[in-house]
Amino acid sequence: MAKSDNFFERTYEVARLIPYGRITSYGAIAKYLGAARSARMVGWAMNNSSGKDVPAHRVVNRKGILTGKHHFDGTNLMQQLLESEGIEVIDNQIQDFDTLFWDPTQEL
């Protein structure tokens, strides 16, 4: 067991650290973990986060698009969650993304 789920665990941890009403990108987390080129693994980790307390809906791609919404239960569930937090989302794209962007390497 065990094994270094460090990467995954760390991803979940950072995702949980995302403040309410804020969002971040896969690359930002990956970069924080030291794998800026491995943003895909972050997404893969999120896939494994199914059933965890990881607010994957707060994690979007670099453009602020809800790329992973397709992986959620519903079709607009992810958008609903974001809007529920005060984030304006239109057409799977987050508005004021630049303002709501939360960078762990910058904030932490």
Next chain:
DNA sequence: GGCGTGACTTGAA
């Protein structure tokens, strides 16, 4: 054990 895919990003043409 090998090949392909995947919730992405960055860089170069």
Next chain:
DNA sequence: ATTCAAGCCACGC
């Protein structure tokens, strides 16, 4: 400015 391509690591079959 936009479009194309490559890179990264892990998991599934």
